[in-house]
């Protein structure tokens with residue numbers, strides 16, 4: 210499809226993880242060496258629009274110590290992986306776009322944060338509530354989008 214010259218579409222999204230210390234009621238009978246449960250995710254902003262107009266598939270590549278280290282989540286998601294384990298590592302994340310975009314997948318890395326961080330006060334709250342959350346805002350840019358994709362995105 211023809212490209213819209215000079216146009217640029219940008220879309221924000223969140224990449225992050227939550228983590229809990231085990232034992233935890235939501236994660237019964239973890240393997241004995243596992244001390245944490247976590248979820249890594251690609252999400253819309255709070256109250257933000259759904260991502261699935263442009264995001265069709267997310268591949269999360271976990272540490273090789275996991276069976277089936279490559280986890281693929283198709284739209285409509287949720288684009289997340291929940292696991293238990295014992296250590297932090299970088300999750301390799303590939304975002305696959307709507308075919309109309311005519312764009313290759315993009316790559317991001319998210320290093321899992323499993324331990325409380327920040328100020329002493331922040332750490333105390335994380336420990337007390339037994340939840341660590343580490344998120345960052347990401348942006349995807351579509352430069353000179355195809356006409357077809359431009360119409361989909363503007364009409365969303």
Ligand code: SLL
Pocket residue numbers: 272274275276293294295296297298
């Ligand atoms: C560390 N460099 O040792 C890191 C590696 C790997 C974490 C962490 C696997 C769990 C399973 C798991 O937690 N791997 O056995 O399925 O801190």
